[in-house]
Amino acid sequence: AQKVTQAQTEISVVEKEDVTLDCVYETRDTTYYLFWYKQPPSGELVFLIRRNSFDEQNEISGRYSWNFQKSTSSFNFTITASQVVDSAVYFCALGSGNTGKLIFGQGTTLQVKP
C-alpha cells in the first residue's frame, strides 16, 4: 500500500527561524515521484518541487531546501529564515504506478509569527 505521513500537524515559529517539515512515505514501487505543494490561506495549491526515486540529490531553491533519503523513506522540507508569507499548509505527495494519481499526506500547518 502507498502512504504518506506528515506527523507534524501544526508548527509555529517566529520569523527568521529555520523550520523543517517532515515527510515519510511508503511504497513498494521502485520508480516513484515525490512532491511538495503549498496551500496558502487564500486556498490555492501551489507546486513547489518534484523528485524522482532515482535522484537523491538534495535541492536548494532560495530559502527552500529538500532532503530526500531513500534509506529512511523521507523527503523533508526546510525553510531557512522563515517569513510571515511562508505561513501555509504544506503537503507532501507520492505518485507511482500507471494511474498518475497522487497520494497526499495529511498536511502540516506552518504559522510564522512576526
Next chain:
Amino acid sequence: DTAVSQTPKYLVTQMGNDKSIKCEQNLGHDTMYWYKQDSKKFLKIMFSYNNKELIINETVPNRFSPKSPDKAHLNLHINSLELGDSAVYFCASSQVPGGAVDTQYFGPGTRLTVL
C-alpha cells in the same frame, strides 16, 4: 493567462439538488483530475481523465459523474447533494498522457456548501 480555472469559486445549495462544477485548462495537458479536500484539509483523488478517457475512479458514489467534452475540459456533476458532500473540490491537470505520474497543476478550488 489562468492555467487551470474552475467555476464557480463558491457554491451554496440545498440538500437534494443537482449541481455542476466546471474546469478548464489552457496548458495543453492531456490528463485532468478531480480531488476533494475535506474539512480537515485531507486531499483525495476522485477521478482522472486522459484525453477524454476515464483513468481513475476512486470509489466515489455514483452521484458524482465527471464529463470530459474535450481534453481541455473536465466537469463534475453531482446529483442529489448530501451534507457530506460539503468540501473544496480541486481540478488539476498534468502533461504526460497515459496515466503516468507527472506534476499536477491545480485550479483555485470550488468551495461547495450543502445546507
